[in-house]
Amino acid sequence: MTNEEKIKDILLHQFGYTYFREGQEEAILAALDGKDTLVMLPTGTGKSICYQITGYCLEGIVLIVSPLLSLMQDQVDQMKRMGEKRVTALNSLMSSEERKWVMSHLTDYKFIFLSPEMLQQKYVLAKLKSLTISVMAIDEAHCISQWGMDFRLEYLGLGMVRKELNNPLTMALTATATEVVREEILTSLFLEQDKTTQILYSVDRPNIALTTINCSHDKDEQLLNQIKNLSKPGIIYFSSKKKADQIASWLKKETSYTVESYHSDIINEDKIKIQQQFIQNEIELICATSAFGMGINKENIRFVIHYHMPASVESYLQEVGRCGRDGQQSIAVLLFEAGDQFLQKRLQEQSLPNNAMLEYAYRHKKIPEGSCSETQQQLLENYLSSGTPINQAKSQILGRERQKDRQLEYMVHYSQTTDCKRSFLLYYFNEKLIKNPSYCCSSCGLDQEFYDKIKEKEKLTHFSISKSWKEKIEELFLLSE
DNA sequence: CGAATTAAAAGTACTTTTAATTCGGTGCAGTACT
Numbered sequence: 001m002t003n004e005e006k007i008k009d010i011l012l013h014q015f016g017y018t019y020f021r022e023g024q025e026e027a028i029l030a031a032l033d034g035k036d037t038l039v040m041l042p043t044g045t046g047k048s049i050c051y052q053i054t055g056y057c058l059e060g061i062v063l064i065v066s067p068l069l070s071l072m073q074d075q076v077d078q079m080k081r082m083g084e085k086r087v088t089a090l091n092s093l094m095s096s097e098e099r100k101w102v103m104s105h106l107t108d109y110k111f112i113f114l115s116p117e118m119l120q121q122k123y124v125l126a127k128l129k130s131l132t133i134s135v136m137a138i139d140e141a142h143c144i145s146q147w148g149m150d151f152r153l154e155y156l157g158l159g160m161v162r163k164e165l166n167n168p169l170t171m172a173l174t175a176t177a178t179e180v181v182r183e184e185i186l187t188s189l190f191l192e193q194d195k196t197t198q199i200l201y202s203v204d205r206p207n208i209a210l211t212t213i214n215c216s217h218d219k220d221e222q223l224l225n226q227i228k229n230l231s232k233p234g235i236i237y238f239s240s241k242k243k244a245d246q247i248a249s250w251l252k253k254e255t256s257y258t259v260e261s262y263h264s265d266i267i268n269e270d271k272i273k274i275q276q277q278f279i280q281n282e283i284e285l286i287c288a289t290s291a292f293g294m295g296i297n298k299e300n301i302r303f304v305i306h307y308h309m310p311a312s313v314e315s316y317l318q319e320v321g322r323c324g325r326d327g328q329q330s331i332a333v334l335l336f337e338a339g340d341q342f343l344q345k346r347l348q349e350q351s352l353p354n355n356a357m358l359e360y361a362y363r364h365k366k367i368p369e370g371s372c373s374e375t376q377q378q379l380l381e382n383y384l385s386s387g388t389p390i391n392q393a394k395s396q397i398l399g400r401e402r403q404k405d406r407q408l409e410y411m412v413h414y415s416q417t418t419d420c421k422r423s424f425l426l427y428y429f430n431e432k433l434i435k436n437p438s439y440c441c442s443s444c445g446l447d448q449e450f451y452d453k454i455k456e457k458e459k460l461t462h463f464s465i466s467k468s469w470k471e472k473i474e475e476l477f478l479l480s481e
Numbered sequence: 482c483g484a485a486t487t488a489a490a491a492g493t494a495c496t497t498t499t500a501a502t503t504c505g506g507t508g509c510a511g512t513a514c515t
Contacts, residue, residue: 068494092496117495151493240491264493290493311492347492375493 003032003057010056011049015082021045023201027171028053030197031135036170038141038185038198040177042205044297044325047173048075051137054171055111060134063168064113065158067143069093070272071295072113079111086110090118106131116154119161133168138189140294141172142314145184149400150351150375153382159190176203176317179430203317203429207324208332209450210421211442212414215337223247223307224254226333229451230303232257232284237319239308239343241265241289247307248287258282263289293319299326305333311344312407313414313428329439329453336415341408348404351375352397358383362390418443 001009007028011017023041030037031054041047055062066072072089079087086109088102106112106127118124138144138158148155162170172185186193215222223236238244241263248261260274260283277283279298286292290310301323310316316334324330353361353376360368361380372380383393410428417424421441423433439450 115495121496147493152495154495238492242491289491308491343491346490350490351492 003029006057007032007053010053014053014056014084015049023199024049024053027199028057030199031169031171032057034169035197036191036195037172038182038191038196038200039171039173040182040198040200040203041173041175042201042203043175043321044299047139047175050173051135051171052079052111054169055135058134058169060132061106061109062111062135062137063119063128063133064111064137064139065116065119066113066139067115067147067152068294069115070275071139072115074295074297076113084111087113089113090124091115092118103127116152116158116161120154120157125161125164128165133165136162136165136168136170138170138172138185141174141185142177142181142318144172144188145177145181146314148188150379153378156188159188162189175321176314176429178314178428181314202426202431203321204422204426204431204433205321205324206437207327208320208330209437209439209441209446210320210332210425211446212334212336212416212421213442214415215335217337219307219335219337220247220250222335223305224251226303226305226335227251227255227257227285230331233278233281233298233301234285234303234305235292235301235319235322236285236287236305236307237292237310238287238289239310239347243307244287244289248285251285251287257284259285259287261287262292264291290315290319293322296322298322300328301325301330302328303331303333305335307335308343309334309336309340309411309415311348311404311411313410313425314407316411316414317425317429329450334415341412344408344411348401348408352401353380355394358390358393358397362393420444 004025007025008020011020021041022045023039024046027037027039027041027050031050039047039050051062051064064075066075069089069091072091073093076087076089088109088111090099090102090112091114094102102109103124114124119128143152144155144158162168167190170189170191172189172191174185177185182198183193185191186196213222213226227234227236236244236247238247244261244263248259251257251259260277262271262274266274274283274286275296278286279296304320304323306316306319310319320332323332350373353372357368357372357376357380361384365384367377367380379397388396414421414424414428420433420436420443422436422444426433436444439446439453
């Protein structure tokens with residue numbers, strides 16, 4: 001049986017699909033041909049099938065590096081539901097007994113999900129070195145560039161891990177990455193450009209109309225106006241937890257929509273609950289920070305509104321891409337007010353250490369107390385312990401600052417351009433817009449017909465009012481009578 | 482009345498260890514009542 005026949009067979013018998021979606025087959029065949037791959041496919045097109053089927057065809061264990069514990073848990077559960085028993089995660093949510101048991105029975109598993117942090121624990125890496133790894137899959141690989149430089153430094157350690165594991169066949173997967181980001185992914189994983197197969201598909205999402213509204217002290221009204229005119233469910237993104245909470249409670253008071261806010265201060269239990277309710281159409285609007293979104297598998301999100309713009313065009317496209325997965329007409333709205341970029345600039349400043357902090361740390365061989373944010377401390381500690389010369393550290397940080405400034409500049413430019421927004425986005429990702437969709441963007445013009453069409457769709461989504469446990473139990477009793 | 486100071490300070494996650502607080506059950510002793 002050829003590889004082509006073999007993977008079609010697995011697709012049908014393991015997953016129940018009769019055909020591959022675009023890019024999947026290409027990625028799997030390249031991997032089976034022994035090529036490391038960088039797979040860039042649009043959100044929700046089944047990237048996980050790529051490493052799963054590749055794994056089924058090869059001897060040995062598949063390691064999947066995942067950025068979030070909740071995401072891991074979802075994936076493990078989903079694979080178990082599909083009938084795969086040899087799958088597990090390895091993380092801090094498990095009890096130490098549970099973890100020990102898994103650690104001593106690693107060869108019984110075919111798929112192991114772990115975080116970059118766990119993968120770099122000495123006892124884990126040592127154990128894995130003695131096993132046969134068939135595939136090392138890096139899910140949401142853009143995190144390497146988005147988080148690795150300052151927020152989660154362990155993401156930059158994946159290259160060393162790969163080397164330690166004797167360079168296993170590698171598959172990096174993401175939905176949105178510019179050419180620069182793709183290069184950063186390759187170099188930090190020590191993948192050679194000319195020996196890596198890149199499977200790249202357009203980041204364009206023709207069913208998402210792109211609009212920007214310039215506000216002047218009327219952002220709240222503009223927001224309310226948009227929400228009233230658009231069909232639900234939708235996400236509203238903020239760059240401040242406080243503002244997200246504030247607007248959420250204002251909307252609860254002002255409207256009859258079901259609204260919740262979501263950010264890192266929400267305890268884990270509530271985060272899961274809110275996600276579930278949103279997915280089950282019990283919540284219409286989520287006021288969120290960037291904490292919300294990764295791994296949210298919801299098909300019918302109709303709009304994404306940005307109350308604050310994100311730090312980069314990459315992040316913007318990532319967040320916008322969460323609506324309209326079902327292919328139905330959806331819309332992204334950016335509410336812009338002059339000066340909004342300074343909020344991002346502030347956040348940026350407190351994520352990187354300044355010169356004074358660097359000099360203090362190098363002179364006293366310790367981190368200045370009190371004045372440093374957590375990410376600044378992390379980065380300083382990293383520089384000190386790795387013995388990086390201070391001048392090299394300084395120029396690295398300066399380079400990173402410049403890069404972030406440039407990204408922010410592009411984002412502002414996007415908001416202000418009167419040229420086609422879609423062309424701008426695609427140009428940023430080195431693509432050319434071939435054909436404008438009929439509802440393209442605010443520069444190309446969206447008429448009332450567009451809003452009418454979107455409003456139409458609302459009738460199709462059924463929102464269930466959430467019931468109290470008493471009502472639910474009463475219902476059960478009535479059913480059994 | 483004008484100048485100077487002050488307050489607040491914006492987002493993203495994982496891991497492991499340690500200290501402090503809270504919670505629930507049990508046994509015992511003291512008190513009030515029959």
